[in-house]
Amino acid sequence: MTAAFRLGQILRGHKACYTLTKELQDTPVIIKAVQHFRLEDARDALKRFQGQTPFIRPLLDEIVDPPDPPAIVLRHLDDHLLNASNSRTLTSREIKYVARRILEALKLLHGEGFVHTGNHLRNLLFYVKPDNVLVNYGSGNGDIRFTDVQLAGMGATLPADSSYAKDGVMIGAPIWRSPEAHLQIGWSTATDIWSFGALILALIYGDNFFIFCPDVSFDHEEYLLRILTRQCSFFGPFPLSYQEIAGEETLAILAYIHESLPPEKQKPFRRISAKEVSAEDRDFLLKVMKMDPRDRPTAAELLEDDWFRGN
Numbered sequence: 001m002t003a004a005f006r007l008g009q010i011l012r013g014h015k016a017c018y019t020l021t022k023e024l025q026d027t028p029v030i031i032k033a034v035q036h037f038r039l040e041d042a043r044d045a046l047k048r049f050q051g052q053t054p055f056i057r058p059l060l061d062e063i064v065d066p067p068d069p070p071a072i073v074l075r076h077l078d079d080h081l082l083n084a085s086n087s088r089t090l091t092s093r094e095i096k097y098v099a100r101r102i103l104e105a106l107k108l109l110h111g112e113g114f115v116h117t118g119n120h121l122r123n124l125l126f127y128v129k130p131d132n133v134l135v136n137y138g139s140g141n142g143d144i145r146f147t148d149v150q151l152a153g154m155g156a157t158l159p160a161d162s163s164y165a166k167d168g169v170m171i172g173a174p175i176w177r178s179p180e181a182h183l184q185i186g187w188s189t190a191t192d193i194w195s196f197g198a199l200i201l202a203l204i205y206g207d208n209f210f211i212f213c214p215d216v217s218f219d220h221e222e223y224l225l226r227i228l229t230r231q232c233s234f235f236g237p238f239p240l241s242y243q244e245i246a247g248e249e250t251l252a253i254l255a256y257i258h259e260s261l262p263p264e265k266q267k268p269f270r271r272i273s274a275k276e277v278s279a280e281d282r283d284f285l286l287k288v289m290k291m292d293p294r295d296r297p298t299a300a301e302l303l304e305d306d307w308f309r310g311n
Contacts, residue, residue, distance in 0.1 A: 028076050029060060029073050029074065029075065029076050030073070030074040030075070030076050031063065031071055031072070031073055031074075032071060032072055032074060033063070033069045033070065033071035033072075038155035038156060039070050039071075039072065039155065040070070041154075041155050041156060041157070042072065042154045042155035043059060043062065043072050045114075045154040045155070045157040046058065046059035046072075046154055047059060048112070049108060049109070049112070049154075052108055053104060053105055053108045054148075054150075055101045055102070055104045055105040055108075055149060055150055055151060056105050056108070056150060056151050056152075056154070057074055057075050057077070057134055057150040057151065057152045057154075058074070058075050059072060059073070059074060060073040060074060060075055061073035074152075075150070077134035077135060077136050077148060077150060078134075078135060078136045078137050079134070079135055079136075079137065080132070080133060080134050080135070080152075081098065081133040081134070081135055081149075081199075081203070082208075084135055084137075084145065084146075085202070085203055085206055085208075086206075086207070086208050088145075089203075089205075089206030089207065090203050090206065091143065091144075092278070092281075093143055093144055094144050094145060094146065095200065095203045095204065096307070096308055097144050097146065097149070098133065098135075098146070098149050098203070099196075099200055099308075100303065100308060101149040101150075101151075102133060102149070102151060102196060102199070103196065103299045103302050103303050104299075104303070105150075105151040106151075106189075106192050106193075106196065106299040107298075107299040107300050107303065109157065109189075109192075110160075110189040110192070110298065110299055110300075111300075113159055113160050113161065114157050114158065114159055114160065114189075115157065115158050115159075115160050115165060115187070115188065115189050115191060115192055116151065116153070116154070116157050116192050117156045117157065117158055117164075117171045117172060117191075132151070132152050132153040133149060133150070133151060133152070133199070134148075134149070134150050134151075134152050135148060135149050135150075136148035156171065160188045160189050165186060165187055165188060166186055167184075167186070168180070168181065168183070168184035168185050168186045168187060169184070170182070170184055171187075172191075172195065174218075174223065174224055174227050175198070175210050175212045175213050175227060176195045176198050176199070177191075177195070177227070178190070178191040178194035178195065178293065179194070179228060179231055179232075179238070179291055179293075180245075180293050182224060182227065182228050182231075183228070183246065183250050183253065183254075185245055185246050185247075185250055186245070187293070188293060189298070189299075190293035190294070190296045191293065192299075193288060193293075193296045193297065193298070193299065193302070194288070194289065194293070194296065196288065196299075196302075197285055197288035197289045198210075198212065198289075200281075200284075200285060200288070201285060201289075204277060204281055211230065211234060212227050212230045212231055212234075213227075213230075214226035214227050214229075214230060225253075225257075228253075228257060229257050229260060229261065231291070232257050232258070232261060232291070233261055233265065233266050233267050234267055234268070234269045234289075235269055235286075235289040235290070235291055236257075236258075236261070236266075236291055237258055237261075237291070238254045238257070238258070238291050238292075239291060239292050239295075241292050241294070241295075242254060242291075242292065245292075245294075269282065269285065269286060269289070270282070270286055280307060281307075283307075284305060284307040287302075287305070288302065
């Protein structure tokens with residue numbers, strides 16, 4: 001709980017009053033308070049999309065007393081997807097259940113011209129990733145553990161035509177970040193589609209395993225380059241079409257990556273064994289994880305994919 005609040009304190013919102021009786025994460029609502037412009041961004045984004053989909057965590061209220069620090073009241077859910085996946089690897093039916101709901105949320109955002117770049121209120125940057133997808137658990141009687149799936153982290157939802165997107169401002173946690181965002185050549189709603197695919201990959205493997213995680217520490221000077229190299233190893237090469245969207249310096253980086261990946265070091269995902277990833281999942285992900293963002297399907301198109309008709 002933030003030091004700005006104390007147990008027993010009453011917070012007054014527009015719609016109700018909230019008494020802090022125990023740690024916030026144990027209560028039926030979540031109160032987020034911080035002196036940061038991202039809180040206002042999150043509030044404004046949530047208001048814009050409020051009531052249009054059940055798959056984005058809703059804004060319940062705003063705290064008006066005390067006025068400082070600014071605070072918003074959000075729906076509380078049982079867990080986030082990373083914890084759920086780490087406790088027990090999701091089944092194929094659960095993965096598709098989650099995937100459909102994430103895509104429905106992205107379909108709404110993208111249809112309005114917004115990108116879910118996500119910015120944690122602790123200043124930890126992320127895209128669509130497991131700990132930014134919240135879930136409620138059911139009774140356990142069915143073959144799907146979850147009753148609700150909602151996309152959170154709306155604090156850095158930006159227009160796709162914003163200067164941040166056009167200038168390629170680097171956003172997102174590196175292992176979820178799309179190739180074009182790594183290369184800072186501009187990004188769009190397609191960057192969310194890459195991050196969605198990376199999330200599905202993580203759910204398929206489970207056990208906190210991420211295929212793009214490099215073999216060096218976060219502070220290593222080649223950390224980002226090695227993530228790009230792993231992306232290329234699995235889903236590359238970078239197509240010649242990058243000459244249309246990248247400058248000479250970026251193309252030189254891509255040439256270096258290609259030179260550092262002789263055939264024996266490549267791990268083409270299209271050749272992955274059915275024992276590791278089912279052919280159905282492999283084919284779906286190969287549609288999603290395109291190195292050129294212009295080649296990726298939209299959220300609306302993915303929702304119509306035959307992959308969802310399986311199981």
